[in-house]
Amino acid sequence: MDHPPALTTGTTPHRPAGPRTLHRFANPGRFLRATARVMPFLWGASILVLGVGLAWGLWFSPPDWQQGETVRIMYVHVPMAWLAMGGYTGLAVLSVMSLIWRHPLADLTARELSPVGAAATALCLVTGSLWGKPMWGTWWVWDARLTSVLVLFFLWLGHAALVRAFDDAERGARAGAILALVGIVNVPIVKFSVDWWNTLHQPASVTRLDAPGMHVDILYPLLTCALGFTLLFGTVVLARTRAAVMERRVRALQFARARREDAVPA
Amino acid sequence: MTRKKRRLMVLLLAGLGLGTATALTLTAFQDNLVFFLSPSDVIAQRPTGDRAIRLGGLVETGSVERRTGADGRPAATFRISDGPNAISVTYAGVLPDLFREGQGVVTLGRLLPDGSFRATEVLARHDETYMPPEVADALRRSGHWNPSQGAAPPAETWNTAPRNGRSGG
Amino acid sequence: MTLHWWHITLSYLLTFGVFAALAIGAALRHRAARRLLDTLDPRADRRGEQP
Incomplete structure (x- = not known):
């Protein structure tokens, strides 16, 4: 049941897993066992929901009365924007767990989260550009919304690079957590930029689910795509974190084996 | 602890x-941090001189005149309004697809001494409403909304409207 | 195909392509790590870490 400490910890100091705190999942073996069962369901649900969302968004939803078919870019652009901001908020929560409770799994998850978040933010920017050219008449403007999302992209990239820049993984995680928490001020700026200043980008349509500024035939495929991409995003991050936990234990086992072989006199 | x-x-x-x-x-x-100035801002500040500014607002109803310029390129004059004030704009070039009366636009250019604005770039700014063509048609036919007069009526009056009775929008 | 549809197609291809690549990459890395762990630590099977 329990692994010898040297095998479970890798580089981060091991803490006893208390039953009532978040440290329950700090035990890597317990984390792997608890998540192993749900992985196939998560993959299946992601693919199913995204398949429905893709078909709905591309074929079974109406065009917009003035944007025409181009409105379909929204079904990929808006979920990417929500994931860029929601994922970054998740990164900030993980950073708090890392800095205050020194939660080793939070460090690993943050490390595996930031490249995926950077990808989502890059896709948000690129699909936004592909939408802006035919609708606004420009690929890019330096308004408050677009600029703050570009800053968000650089924060994601910076975090991904910083946590990998240290030989000591724990110091890298600490530096990354501080960067992530400093960068969190940008999230409300992204969200409210369209309300605080005038921008070329339009204000939010879905502020409250009961009174969206869009027709339900456009809203439902959007929500389906958003759910599908969120599921896939979470599943990818979870799979990467599980892989990272296993890789860490592989390194520890290889190190222990090498040491045993060294100890045997030739 | x-x-x-x-x-x-x-x-x-x-x-x-x-x-x-x-x-x-x-x-x-x-x-x-603001991307553009409204006609009221421009009239209050009168930013003449060499610096290009962005002027934004709604295209005033009935103010758009499209013509062909001396060089054969399309050109247009229209008025940008924010309600209390409006500024007349001249622009030579192709207007974006979404440009129409009642639509939000952001223009880049210079204020001339006579108080008019010469734009070198016109960008369309769309609002946050999304509706199928059939629903927009129904609102127009029933007299609830004229898109050239301004924003769509409150979303809860149309966002669950059925889309049958398709008319080729 | 009109220019608008080119923009739509490119957006969908990019988004679904990047996410498919991320998913396949994560799944392959996950499988490789599990195999390596199984050879190094065969007890893992009996602890029920396999789905």
Whole structure:
């Protein structure tokens, strides 16, 4: 049941897993066992929901009365924007767990989260550009919304690079957590930029689910795509974190084996 | 537990400081963070001279005149309004697809001494409403909305309207 | 195909392509790590870490 400490910890100091705190999942073996069962369901649900969302968004939803078919870019652009901001908020929560409770799994998850978040933010920017050219008449403007999302992209990239820049993984995680928490001020700026200043980008349509500024035939495929991409995003991050936990234990086992072989006199 | 509490306090204090600093900075740069000026802003500030400015607002109903310029390129004059004030704009070039009366636009250009605006770039700014063509048609036919007069009626009056009776929009 | 549809197609291809690549990459890395762990630590099977 329990692994010898040297095998479970890798580089981060091991803490006893208390039953009532978040440290329950700090035990890597317990984390792997608890998540192993749900992985196939998560993959299946992601693919199913995204398949429905893709078909709905591309074929079974109406065009917009003035944007025409181009409105379909929204079904990929808006979920990417929500994931860029929601994922970054998740990164900030993980950073708090890392800095205050020194939660080793939070460090690993943050490390595996930031490249995926950077990808989502890059896709948000690129699909936004592909939408802006035919609708606004420009690929890019330096308004408050677009600029703050570009800053968000650089924060994601910076975090991904910083946590990998240290030989000591724990110091890298600490530096990354501080960067992530400093960068969190940008999230409300992204969200409210369209309300605080005038921008070329339009204000939010879905502020409250009961009174969206869009027709339900456009809203439902959007929500389906958003759910599908969120599921896939979470599943990818979870799979990467599980892989990272296993890789860490592989390194520890290889190190222990090498040491045993060294100890045997030739 | 005390060490964890201390770390939490340090984090909260740092967050408070960072938040305050950001809010102050953003307030200080308020004027530079707006993407465009409204006709009222432009009339109040009269930013003449060499610096190009962005003027934005709604295209006034009945003000658009499209013609062909001396060089054979399309050109247009129209008025940009924010309600109380309006400025007339001349532009030579192709207008974006979404350009129409009642639509939001942002133009880049210079204010001329006579108080009119010569734009070198016109960008369309669409609002946050999305509706199928059939629903827009129904609202127009029933007299609830004229898109050239302004924004769509409140969303809850149409966002669950059925889309049958397709008319080739 | 009109220009608008080119923009739509490119947006969908990019988004679904990047996410498919991320998913396949994560799944392959996950499988490789599990195989390596199984050879190094065969007890893992009996602890029920396999789905």
